[in-house]
Amino acid sequence: MNDEAVGGRIFFSSTGRSLVEEDEIVVLSVGVDIGSSTSHLVFSRIVLERLDSRYVVTTRETFYQSDILLTPYSKAGDETIDADALGAFISRQYQDAKVDPDEIDTGALILTGVAVRRSNARKIGELFAAQAGKMVAVSAGDSLETVMAAYGSGAASRSIRDKACIMNVDVGGGTSKIAVCRDGKVIDLTAVDVGARLVCADESGTIVRVEEAGRRFAAELGIDVSIGAKLAPESARMLAALMADRLFDAMRAGAPKADGAGLCRLDPLAYKDRVDQITFSGGVSEYIYGRETIAFGDLGQQLAQEIRSRVAGWGPIVEQSSEGIRATVVGASQYTTQVSGSTIYVSPLEALPLRNVPVIAPTMPLEDEVIDSAAVSDAIKGVLKRLDLASGDSPVAVFVPWRGSATFQRLDAFCKGAVDGLMEVLKRGHPLVLAGDGDVGGLLGIHLHEEMKINNSIVSVDGLELKDFDYIDIGTMLPTSGAVPVVIKSLIFPTTAALGQDWKAARISEPASA
Numbered sequence: 001m002n003d004e005a006v007g008g009r010i011f012f013s014s015t016g017r018s019l020v021e022e023d024e025i026v027v028l029s030v031g032v033d034i035g036s037s038t039s040h041l042v043f044s045r046i047v048l049e050r051l052d053s054r055y056v057v058t059t060r061e062t063f064y065q066s067d068i069l070l071t072p073y074s075k076a077g078d079e080t081i082d083a084d085a086l087g088a089f090i091s092r093q094y095q096d097a098k099v100d101p102d103e104i105d106t107g108a109l110i111l112t113g114v115a116v117r118r119s120n121a122r123k124i125g126e127l128f129a130a131q132a133g134k135m136v137a138v139s140a141g142d143s144l145e146t147v148m149a150a151y152g153s154g155a156a157s158r159s160i161r162d163k164a165c166i167m168n169v170d171v172g173g174g175t176s177k178i179a180v181c182r183d184g185k186v187i188d189l190t191a192v193d194v195g196a197r198l199v200c201a202d203e204s205g206t207i208v209r210v211e212e213a214g215r216r217f218a219a220e221l222g223i224d225v226s227i228g229a230k231l232a233p234e235s236a237r238m239l240a241a242l243m244a245d246r247l248f249d250a251m252r253a254g255a256p257k258a259d260g261a262g263l264c265r266l267d268p269l270a271y272k273d274r275v276d277q278i279t280f281s282g283g284v285s286e287y288i289y290g291r292e293t294i295a296f297g298d299l300g301q302q303l304a305q306e307i308r309s310r311v312a313g314w315g316p317i318v319e320q321s322s323e324g325i326r327a328t329v330v331g332a333s334q335y336t337t338q339v340s341g342s343t344i345y346v347s348p349l350e351a352l353p354l355r356n357v358p359v360i361a362p363t364m365p366l367e368d369e370v371i372d373s374a375a376v377s378d379a380i381k382g383v384l385k386r387l388d389l390a391s392g393d394s395p396v397a398v399f400v401p402w403r404g405s406a407t408f409q410r411l412d413a414f415c416k417g418a419v420d421g422l423m424e425v426l427k428r429g430h431p432l433v434l435a436g437d438g439d440v441g442g443l444l445g446i447h448l449h450e451e452m453k454i455n456n457s458i459v460s461v462d463g464l465e466l467k468d469f470d471y472i473d474i475g476t477m478l479p480t481s482g483a484v485p486v487v488i489k490s491l492i493f494p495t496t497a498a499l500g501q502d503w504k505a506a507r508i509s510e511p512a513s514a
Contacts, residue, residue: 038070196298198214278317283325359398
């Protein structure tokens with residue numbers, strides 16, 4: 001180890017070392033999805049084996065799937081989720097799974113759809129994060145949720161297997177997410193305010209909850225959806241039909257509106273080429289595929305029927321998804337453990353440890369002899385926007401697949417582009433975190449600190465393999481080796497179809513407070 005205090009530089013020489021002695025480790029993982037329509041948990045046991053200095057998943061076993069709870073609200077028409085009912089639900093599921101929260105090693109907690117917009121959404125996230133163990137995420141914006149649904153439904157992997165362009169449409173309670181997949185990647189996406197629980201009624205047909213988008217659909221049709229009004233079956237069908245029309249407009253790259261107001265929560269699809277296959281996920285997909293027949297006081301059955309009637313003549317082949325209602329929660333998380341490469345840079349040392357830092361892996365022109373700073377910046381900003389990280393509220397780690405020489409000009413161009421791309425993150429005082437696969441971590445750190453005079457903490461490590469959806473923990477220096485341990489928690493998505501699952505084994509339970 002070479003230790004130089006000038007400028008706060010610390011270099012570590014530590015190639016090929018493994019963090020722990022065990023050849024196999026087992027971790028417990030939990031996925032929690034709090035949606036506008038339903039909330040549920042998935043517990044997994046993951047076995048990892050050491051491959052050189054990295055742990056890889058060899059077995060993933062889902063050993064408990066919770067009941068599916070209709071997300072409870074404090075009272076009819078209220079904008080707050082009932083935190084007490086949710087807390088009681090999650091505690092009961094831990095008991096039924098025979099898991100103590102302290103036993104959980106990792107996991108993902110997701111606030112999705114309209115639920116993330118509730119006035120007490122942050123409180124809900126904090127409550128569940130405290131109860132559910134070591135979470136890697138507490139919310140998912142529309143872009144990230146759309147991508148997660150595409151992977152969780154199996155659409156991304158299907159696009160590789162079938163060498164086809166696959167569209168996955170995740171139809172939930174408050175929103176619908178549309179993702180176009182090709183070669184295992186999401187190449188385009190959007191989200192719209194179309195969902196089964198935009199208007200909810202009790203057993204007598206009396207309306208008990210209405211979302212703003214539901215009011216707009218009803219206004220366009222001249223239907224009274226005020227709290228306490230009766231929702232006639234024909235009115236429910238008309239609402240579902242209009243929603244389906246607007247959903248298919250978005251699927252065709254349109255910008256649908258209801259009562260003059262836009263429904264798109266993201267930019268409309270730019271992709272207008274051929275779609276070979278279409279899959280559905282989300283709660284409404286259970287009706288689309290005929291796996292559920294019970295009504296739950298919403299428009300799920302009617303919306304599914306309207307979608308089926310339209311998709312038949314649209315063109316793409318309808319295929320079964322790997323997951324339906326559980327598509328976004330099935331990605332619990334996995335552990336892979338690595339050790340930093342031959343040179344790293346940390347300034348100051350107190351910047352470590354870092355925990356649960358989301359990784360972005362932008363496609364940057366690093367193979368060109370002359371690196372374009374603007375292209376580097378644009379690539380970083382594009383991924384930040386797609387993964388709902390553009391606000392700079394949290395630190396991010398940029399994966400740097402360095403190629404070519406490390407001349408001053410190339411280092412300078414890259415660093416300027418990285419700083420510009422991460423400007424919103426740096427403005428919030430977060431550290432600048434780079435994680436590469438080459439051996440230039442130390443050089444990048446030096447340049448940022450000495451040439452660009454970056455005031456933020458700098459953590460630049462290398463010798464790693466990372467991708468979007470990874471979250472990393474970077475530990476403090478290992479005293480015997482001079483390296484830093486890096487724990488990589490990757491969201492797991494199924495790569496093979498799980499057709500024919502008995503979804504009804506996961507029963508729907510009403511909240512105790514309802």
